[in-house]
Amino acid sequence: MFDFLKRGNADAPGPGAVPETKASAARRAMALGPAGRVAWSPRDTGSLTRAGFLGNPVGFRAVKIVAEAAAAIPLVLQDAARRYAAHPALALIERPNQAQGRAELFEALYGQILLTGNGYVEAVGTGGLPQELHVLRSDRMSVVPGADGWPIGYDYAAGGRRHRFAVTADAASPVCHIRSFHPQDDHYGLSPLQAAAGAVDVHNAASAWSKALLDNAARPSGAIVYSGPDGAAGMTADQYDRLVAEMETMHQGARNAGRPMLLEGGLDWKPMGFSPSDMEFQKTKEAAAREIATAFGVPPMMLGIPGDATYANYQEANRAFYRLTVLPLVTRVAAAIADFLSDHSGERFELRPDLDQIAALAPERDALWARVGAAGFLSEAEKRRLLGLPANSAAGAGSGARDEDAADG
The missing domain is CATH 3.30.1120 (Arylsulfatase, C-terminal domain)
Structure with missing residues (x-):
């Protein structure tokens, strides 16, 4: 076991031997710094929001343009028989609380969903419809799962205190939780910002590199x-x-x-170092910006990102933006809010985006109305169903008016 130690000691110089010294033939030396390792930003909600929304112009504009467009779409309320022009639930949505209107409330809700993948709406008041609706910050909310995996409450932490919203089987939930699809999480949604986190880091690093290059006289290291x-x-x-x-x-x-x-x-x-032209740094930054826009479902040309030849013109890009991004988001959120309010009121109804009020989709709606109106083999009820209208013609086809029976509803 100790043979290698004995051999090592036998080869060692004696007490009076002169230690061997070696001199390098190259007296001139140059120090090189080590190659940098990839440093990704943290992936928690607060860090992602600061890096991708507060500190990135592409992410900021992508979230704003989707949230503002979705919040501006009017909603219509109807049940299986008629469409209502006035309803307590519509009045609540138009004025959800003393500090916000409908557009402000929904912009905050859509923004939370886009940034965190989760949106929480609190119902204030008991007995029937809530008196107020409030959007709660997703980074302060945590789901409390029960033994069977279903939520039994929601904890909201703020100011060093924690409040529990209990969920019971005999009463409507005080919190409406709207979450995006997440394939690996049962309780929380996946936000577009999480999917675009790598592109956000590249874009922010490119901006910081450009600033540092200017500070160093625009010369490479x-x-x-x-x-x-x-x-x-x-x-x-x-x-x-x-x-x-x-x-x-x-x-x-x-x-x-x-x-x-x-x-x-x-x-x-x-x-x-390499020059910016050799590294094609500007193209790298534009590619990262396009990835961020793609994650949020915004056509790059709508954010001023060059090099997009997918759409023939801005009008086509705007129509695709509403059809593929805004409308699915509004439809899903409106359906969740309708179910939430229906549980509180005991009256079943649905909320839908008013497609007739979306200017970007006007050509499609005109073509649909013309095709359905010219179909003589369809009955009036079938035509109304194809147009997404309730069966009762007395409510007014697509006008949102209500008949006398609806006045008591």
Whole structure:
């Protein structure tokens, strides 16, 4: 077991032997920094919101344009028989609380869903329809699962305190939880911002790199090589400190751009970086911006990102934006709110986006009305059903008017 130790001791020099020394034939040396490792930002809700919304113009605009467009779509309320022009639930939605109107409430709700994948609406008041509706911050809310996996409550933490919204089987839930699809989580949704987190990091890093490049006179990094006379030692501590101070004061910053560098005493400048044109840095930044826009379902041309030839013009991009992004979001949220309010009131009804009030979809609606109206083989009830209208014609086809029977509803 100790043979290798014995052999090692036998090869060791004796007490009076001179230690062997080796001298490098290359006296001139150059220090290189280690290659950087990929550093991703944290993936928690707060960090993602700060990096992808508060600190990124593409993510900020993508969330704003989707939330504002979705909140601006009017909603219609109807049941199986008629469509209502006035209803207590519609009045509640139009004025959900003392501080917000319908558009403000829904913009906050859509923003929470886009940023976190979860939206929470609190119902204030008991007995029938709620008196007020409030959107709660998703980063402060946590689901409390029961033994069977279904939520038995929601904990809301704020100001160092925690409030429990209990969910019982004999009463309507005080919180409406709307979540996006998440394939690996039973209680929380997956936000577009989580899917675009890598692109957000690349875009933010590119912006920081561009700013640092401008601060350093728009020149790539390099190395100062010391080539002293043969046999000379390296730079002294005073010489090194003076060189560093001169570089910081005379050759960094925008005001020093273009200033020539005077090197003496065997110093030489060796560029070590690539130019922005070699790295195609601007294209990398634009590609990251397109990935962020794609994750949120916004056509890049609507965010001013160049190079998008998918749509023939802006009008087609706007129509695709409403049809593929805004309408699915509004339809899902409106259905969840309708079920939530129906549980409280005991009256079943549904909320739908009013497609007739969306200017971007007007050509499609005109074509649909023309085709259905010209179909003589269809009855009036079948035509109304194809147009998404209730069966009762007395309520007014698509007008949102209500008959006398609906006045008591």
